[in-house]
Amino acid sequence: MFKGALFDLDGVIADTSVYHFQAWKKLIQDNFQQDLPSQLEEQTKGVSRADSLQRILDYLQIEVDTAKFQQLMQQKNEYYLQLLQTLTPDNILPGIKELLRELQQQKVKLALASASLNAPVILEKLQLSDYFAAIADPVAVKQGKPAPDIFLAAAGGINVTPQDCVAFEDSIAGIQAINQAQAFSVGIGSSVELAAADLLFAQTKELNLAQIETSYQQWKEGL
Incomplete structure (x- = not known):
């Protein structure tokens, strides 16, 4: 054994990966008024928040400075935590x-x-x-x-x-x-x-x- x-x-x-992608979609819509395609969900599974955000920004061909990157990660986590309140x-x-x-x-x-x-x-x-x-x-x-x-x-x-x-x-x-x-x-x-x-x-x-x-x-x- x-x-x-x-x-x-x-x-x-x-x-909970469903909640992650919901939070990412809201983040990108709120900040850049763009929609995330469903095929990106697999690319953000199992990887860190920073790596997920970088993959999303690369896909959308968006560049941000370090301060904005950190702010986006924090904002995404706030959205995610709100969604987690329903978890049982x-x-x-x-x-x-x-x-x-x-x-x-x-x-x-x-x-x-x-x-x-x-x-x-x-x-x-x-x-x-x-x-x-x-x-x-x-x-x-x-x-x-x-x-x-x-x-x-x-x-x-x-x-x-x-x-x-x-x-x-x-x-x-x-x-x-x-x-x-x-x-x-x-x-x-x-x-x-x-x-x-x-x-x-x-x-x-x-x-x-x-x-x-x-x-x-x-x-x-x-x-």
Whole structure:
């Protein structure tokens, strides 16, 4: 059995990524009177606030100075926090709470590896804080996803080597980060987008601990 489980937050534990993109759309509309196309949502999944904003501005071919950039990030976070006020345990994605309970029963240590600065607040609103022994601080890592830093920090937070960890992600950048960290990657979503994952489930409700453990053991033997 693996010793650690590392979780992304948005799109894995709860679908808060929807709130992120709603906040980005409002921000760009309020400041630049432009609409964001839906295809940009995938590019902002799993990455930091600064990286998301830069990708959006690059797409729209908008340049701002450092002060304006910081102001836009702060304004977006205010919009996002307003949307989070409606968050409750009902927003936990199907199958996740059951998986967390199973992992806890198996004495697997859990850590959060999210780019979200609001992760502690979100876990509290979802009433899931007690499941996690560590929350990696995205401010403290040098590089965001797809670099492995946040997953390495999460594994370090529970004192488990990455090779002894299984990590859950729904974004391309997140799967790349897990693989670079040399942990076992479990993707949630489209097989086309997340083909690099070691194991893939279409939806959170399909997550199966026995299947994950079997695939992990086969992967570990191949190292």
